[in-house]
Amino acid sequence: MSREPNLNDLIGDEATGAERQQLQNVHEMLLEAGPPPELSDTLEAGPNLGMTLGQQQRQRKVKRRAMLLLAAAIAVFAVFVAGYASRSTGGGGPHALITQQFTGTKLVPQAQGTLQVWNSQDAGTNWPMTLSVVGLPTNSYYDVYLVRNGKPWGACGTFRVGGSNESPVTVTLSAPYTIHSGDTWVVTRPGRGGSEPGQTVLKPVNA
Amino acid sequence: MRKNDGDMEIALEVPQPRLRAVPSDPAPPDDSPSDAELLARVGERDREAFEILYGRYVRSVFGLALRRLGDRGHAEDAVQEAFTAIWRSASTYRPERGAAGGWLYTVARNAIVDRLRRNGPSADAELPELASLEPGPAQQAEQSDVAWRVHRALEELQPRERQVIELAYWSGMSQSEVAEYLHLPLGTVKTRTRSGLARLAAVLEGEL
Numbered sequence: 001m002s003r004e005p006n007l008n009d010l011i012g013d014e015a016t017g018a019e020r021q022q023l024q025n026v027h028e029m030l031l032e033a034g035p036p037p038e039l040s041d042t043l044e045a046g047p048n049l050g051m052t053l054g055q056q057q058r059q060r061k062v063k064r065r066a067m068l069l070l071a072a073a074i075a076v077f078a079v080f081v082a083g084y085a086s087r088s089t090g091g092g093g094p095h096a097l098i099t100q101q102f103t104g105t106k107l108v109p110q111a112q113g114t115l116q117v118w119n120s121q122d123a124g125t126n127w128p129m130t131l132s133v134v135g136l137p138t139n140s141y142y143d144v145y146l147v148r149n150g151k152p153w154g155a156c157g158t159f160r161v162g163g164s165n166e167s168p169v170t171v172t173l174s175a176p177y178t179i180h181s182g183d184t185w186v187v188t189r190p191g192r193g194g195s196e197p198g199q200t201v202l203k204p205v206n207a
Numbered sequence: 208m209r210k211n212d213g214d215m216e217i218a219l220e221v222p223q224p225r226l227r228a229v230p231s232d233p234a235p236p237d238d239s240p241s242d243a244e245l246l247a248r249v250g251e252r253d254r255e256a257f258e259i260l261y262g263r264y265v266r267s268v269f270g271l272a273l274r275r276l277g278d279r280g281h282a283e284d285a286v287q288e289a290f291t292a293i294w295r296s297a298s299t300y301r302p303e304r305g306a307a308g309g310w311l312y313t314v315a316r317n318a319i320v321d322r323l324r325r326n327g328p329s330a331d332a333e334l335p336e337l338a339s340l341e342p343g344p345a346q347q348a349e350q351s352d353v354a355w356r357v358h359r360a361l362e363e364l365q366p367r368e369r370q371v372i373e374l375a376y377w378s379g380m381s382q383s384e385v386a387e388y389l390h391l392p393l394g395t396v397k398t399r400t401r402s403g404l405a406r407l408a409a410v411l412e413g414e415l
Binding site: 005009010011012014015019022023025026027029030031032033034035036037039040042043046047048050051052107137139140141189190199 | 252254257258261262265266267269270273278279280282283284286287290291294325326350353354356357358361372373375376377381382397400401404405407408411412
């Protein structure tokens, strides 16, 4: 829909000769280049500490991996304790019906996670879920999909990993479906157009 | 919602172009350090120099990444990795071997290619299998190079010049509409456009 600007319309016909040719060249380069991309708030904010810590981070790669593993273990343990505690309280308190461990795909092999699906009074229409992940690339959004018969079947929500991928991120989501035996979940990057799953970053262990 | 359809968005929502804030006073005459000087300072771990360099190149790097990766999330990751690489290897830059802009382009492109490889075959799988009228790799590379240089050169304009250039070329508005939008006489808009184009030409010729 946008019309292509004409150099005569832009600057009139005052410039001539070499100057005109010079402006014409720049005009054509601007048309070819297209607009500069719109920056996200994160990029607009300027360089972050991670850029200038990159070297040290690389030197500490082994230590970082160990920290990631430790953080993942803590996350799994925390989810386990939370589930155990809620069961111990008995009565009407929620308890995890399903616990699924995630492992990173080849895109993010260091990532791990745990998902728990909880019982609730309106189970059958909305199943609350607690998802803990660690090691996913930061400042990115991710989607959780219910997988049925080996295919993504329904979206269960979106979450974002912020500034540090060494700290576990725990979010509460919902599976607004009737859950069947054999259902599993995956975590993906947002897909094109936002309506379909993107690349899978976390898959069930042993999947 | 992600914004991969920027042109359409601009065309439909005028006047909401992707403009940056324009200070009330024009920028002072340019006596800022060159890219090569900044790289030398970055090589000595000067964070202020790194911030200036980032401001000059982030749009070029992000634009390049977006063209190659086609996904804003991946492109943002690539920007992070490109500037990490620039910070890490700035001390290896040798001015006698070429312009700083070319060195930065190479470092950024390598980081983006690394990201592309890491995304693996699943990224390729997203590409359509049908024959395409899109430019081939060589033409895409040339377009990327032009975009890199032009977007970098735009950063050298005074904000008011950059504003009229961006409006004139990418908002879909006519010069009269630009003048009305900016509450400026049409002659002033044309003068600023011409001086902006001349300045861009000088920057591009000096840098290339």
